[in-house]
Amino acid sequence: MQMKFPLLAALVGLLAALPAHAQTDLETERADAWKARLTDHIVRTRQLPPEARGQVGHAKVTFVIDRSGKLKSRTLAESTGSRQLDVAMLAIFDQAQPFPEPPSELTEGTFSFTVPIVFAGRHFQVPPYGLAASAPTPAFATSDALDGWRKAVTEHVGRHRVFPPEAAGQRGDAGVTFVIDRSGKLISNALVESTGFPPLDAETLAMVERSVPFPKPPVEAKDDVQRVTILIAFDGTPQKESPNGWSWAADEAKIKSKLNGVCRGC
Numbered sequence: 001m002q003m004k005f006p007l008l009a010a011l012v013g014l015l016a017a018l019p020a021h022a023q024t025d026l027e028t029e030r031a032d033a034w035k036a037r038l039t040d041h042i043v044r045t046r047q048l049p050p051e052a053r054g055q056v057g058h059a060k061v062t063f064v065i066d067r068s069g070k071l072k073s074r075t076l077a078e079s080t081g082s083r084q085l086d087v088a089m090l091a092i093f094d095q096a097q098p099f100p101e102p103p104s105e106l107t108e109g110t111f112s113f114t115v116p117i118v119f120a121g122r123h124f125q126v127p128p129y130g131l132a133a134s135a136p137t138p139a140f141a142t143s144d145a146l147d148g149w150r151k152a153v154t155e156h157v158g159r160h161r162v163f164p165p166e167a168a169g170q171r172g173d174a175g176v177t178f179v180i181d182r183s184g185k186l187i188s189n190a191l192v193e194s195t196g197f198p199p200l201d202a203e204t205l206a207m208v209e210r211s212v213p214f215p216k217p218p219v220e221a222k223d224d225v226q227r228v229t230i231l232i233a234f235d236g237t238p239q240k241e242s243p244n245g246w247s248w249a250a251d252e253a254k255i256k257s258k259l260n261g262v263c264r265g266c
Contacts, residue, residue: 025222027139030103035113035143037100039131042092042115046123052088053122057081059089062114062134069098077114089117092124106139128154145220152215153180153228160210163236164199170236172197174204177229184213187225200234207232 048055060078065071074093080086102111112134118125129147133140172195179187189208194201208230217226 027105027137028142030105031137031139032143032146034100034103034106035131035133035140035147038113039115039126041100042096042131043124043126044096046125048119048122048124049088049091052085052119052124055080055082055085056120057085058116058118059086060114060116061089061093062112063093064110064112065097065099066110067102067108069101071097071099072110078116085119089119092117106137108137127151142220142222145218146226149215149218149221149226150228154230156215157207157211157230160207162203162207163234164203167197167199167203167234168236170195170197170200170234172200172234174201174232174234175229176204176208176232177227178208179225179227180214180217181225182217182221184216186212186214192229193231195234203234204232 057080058078059076059080061074062077063071063074071093074090076086076089080089102108113131114134115131116127118127129151132144132147136144173193174191174195175193176189177192178189181187186209189205191201191204195204
């Protein structure tokens, strides 16, 4: 009987610790999802203010919102080099309010983020995983670390790109999900969206396999394996913007609507 009480106490201690760990994971998950919604909200129209159209460049903006989604402030963290364009960049955030409200798991009164803005012609965009918390809570610290790692992984994959000669003139979008362990080893990869053209599908998978080893996940990652999903837009027709004949993107939020259950169980 004397042995049971220490064992019971240890078990109770373990059970008490589990909800806190689960709560931390939930906060990180909700923070990550909210950041994706904020990014999507900012770029929803993709239309630059009239005074910035026809220009090419980039800027960084730091903005603060409250729990209701109201914009409290916005300042340039990195200038475009043009006062007129700087004003246009700030106007994007004035027009975007109100912003999506934060999830209940995040209890701060205000939230500060820094986001890069890339503009050209009539439109602007936020690079994948570009939005980051300026004053991160633990949930945002983990989310930002994983976002930075996913960005590094997608850039790493991009350096192993090859357009198959037999696919010249072909276009198609492919989605691929792959799993990486803590050492950067590829555990599995699978198509979640086909181009409809076998050589391009094969190149999508080969591109991931050529990228081994991958950058190691950050220490903030709680799971031993991490899943990354990339959308690759192949274009084998001549393009001035893409001399090598193809382009690619890596943003899970952009392809969520396209997957729509294609990625069951991944």
